[in-house]
Amino acid sequence: xxxGALPEQIPVLLRRALGAHWEFTTDGDRIQIQHPRRGTPxxxxxxxxxxxxxxxxxxxxxxAQGVPRAACLPLRWGRExxxxxxxxxxxxxxxxxxxxxxxxxxxxxxxxxxxxxxRDEHGMLRDGFLTSFVxxxxxxxxxGPSEYAAVFDEWLTVLSHLGLHARHITLHGRLIVWxxxxxxxxxxxxxHADLALGDIVLLWNADNPDxxxxxxxxxxxxxxxxxxxxxxxxLIFGPYAHVAPTSTLNAxxxxxxxLGHGITPxxxxxxxxxxxxxxxxxRTISPFGFSALARSxxxxxxxxxxxxxxxxxxxxxIEKEVRRV
Numbered sequence: 001x002x003x004g005a006l007p008e009q010i011p012v013l014l015r016r017a018l019g020a021h022w023e024f025t026t027d028g029d030r031i032q033i034q035h036p037r038r039g040t041p042x043x044x045x046x047x048x049x050x051x052x053x054x055x056x057x058x059x060x061x062x063x064a065q066g067v068p069r070a071a072c073l074p075l076r077w078g079r080e081x082x083x084x085x086x087x088x089x090x091x092x093x094x095x096x097x098x099x100x101x102x103x104x105x106x107x108x109x110x111x112x113x114x115x116x117x118x119r120d121e122h123g124m125l126r127d128g129f130l131t132s133f134v135x136x137x138x139x140x141x142x143x144g145p146s147e148y149a150a151v152f153d154e155w156l157t158v159l160s161h162l163g164l165h166a167r168h169i170t171l172h173g174r175l176i177v178w179x180x181x182x183x184x185x186x187x188x189x190x191x192h193a194d195l196a197l198g199d200i201v202l203l204w205n206a207d208n209p210d211x212x213x214x215x216x217x218x219x220x221x222x223x224x225x226x227x228x229x230x231x232x233x234x235l236i237f238g239p240y241a242h243v244a245p246t247s248t249l250n251a252x253x254x255x256x257x258x259l260g261h262g263i264t265p266x267x268x269x270x271x272x273x274x275x276x277x278x279x280x281x282x283r284t285i286s287p288f289g290f291s292a293l294a295r296s297x298x299x300x301x302x303x304x305x306x307x308x309x310x311x312x313x314x315x316x317x318i319e320k321e322v323r324r325v
Contacts, residue, residue: 006186006202007175009145014171017149018156029175031188037167042193045163048228052303054162054220055109058136061161062107065154067138070104072305075111075261082270083113083263087137088203088215094141096182098208102141109220110135111257111304113273125250127232128196131277132254134220134304136198141213148202148214152190155200155216159192164226168193171200182206192226240293251280252290252318256297259314260307265321278321290322291315 011024011031018033025032049057059069070090077084079092088095090104117129125131138151156166173188185203189196198218205211225235233241237249258274265275291312298311307314 006145006177010149010175010186010188010202013146013149014152017146017153031171031173031175033171035167035169038170040167042168042229044227044229048224048230051220051224051300054224054227055303057162058109058158058220058223059107061158062138064161065157067140067154068106070106070108070139072108072110073104075113075257076263076270078270083258083273084110085112085114086110087112087135087139087217088201090139091141091203091213091215094211094213095203095205098182098205098211100141100211102139102213105140106138108135108137108139109304110137111301113254113258115273115276124247128222128225130221130236130253131250132257136218136220136223138216139213141211144212145202148200151214151216152200162223162227164192164223169197173199179206184209195222195226197222197226238296240296244293245282247280248282249293251277252293253297253300255281255318255321256294256311256314257301257307259317260298260301260309260311262308264317275321278318281318281322283322289315290318294318 007029014033015024021036023034023036062069073084073090075084077089087108087110090108091102093099093101111132112135113132115131117131118126120126140151142148156169159169160166169190169192171188171190175186177184177186182205183203184206185201187199187201189199191197200214200216203213203215221236225232228235233246240249254277255274263270263274265271265278294315295311298307298314301307
């Protein structure tokens with residue numbers, strides 16, 4: 001396959017998959033694809049789905065497209081990154097090693113930890129960003145870029161099942177090939193009305209372009225935000241949103257995920273991330289402890305995949321680390 005011709009192929013393939021009624025605008029290497037009825041206002045549903053309902057709705061919608069749910073990857077990774085930071089790591093054998101193999105494929109709601117979220121001038125995470133979230137992805141080895149276009153078309157059907165209709169979706173980006181070590185790709189991003197939602201990436205092994213895959217990704221939290229348009233903190237932290245600084249709430253949420261997977265605080269390795277995260281929690285923030293918040297966070301993460309450490313033990317370890325001299 002001639003990967004150098006991919007930027008020129010992608011608009012043609014997307015037009016074929018989406019249909020002639022979509023509006024394509026190009027400016028040099030930039031492209032924007034919009035629905036002709038994009039001006040209709042978005043009205044959130046009357047009832048928000050809880051996290052388990054939203055996850056089940058996604059699973060059902062993907063299954064209707066013939067895409068089964070895959071089991072989560074382990075949170076402790078240990079290859080290039082200490083932790084799992086993206087569902088696309090499931091395709092490391094294909095994309096990085098050039099082998100016809102993968103750890104997972106299909107619909108993968110993967111808990112991840114990233115310390116790179118966008119922050120404001122005060123160092124606080126902006127709305128829409130967390131250090132831990134559920135990376136909702138469709139990861140799939142493919143045989144050519146036409147399948148990439150088909151995956152996006154099927155994603156529109158999944159979103160419609162959730163009440164996020166195609167007329168409010170915009171696909172945009174630059175038709176350029178990037179390369180990071182063994183992997184090359186082309187990335188386009190999609191948004192719902194004015195809210196950035198995720199991206200769809202065509203990827204291949206730079207030395208063996210026949211090892212090709214698509215990674216369509218967003219987060220469960222952003223999907224819920226797009227559906228409800230609720231205030232971000234209220235959506236993520238519920239009744240705890242206004243009882244402590246967001247930095248503390250975010251830290252406890254992430255630490256619960258890490259400790260729930262047995263990643264205890266240490267000076268080096270994966271455990272150093274747990275220690276770094278908990279450094280954002282003030283020792284004086286809650287003299288009564290963190291059990292209620294940790295229990296709530298534990299219940300959220302357990303909705304995605306079982307945690308090996310029970311919530312009382314997680315709470316004990318959080319409190320011990322926060323009060324460590």
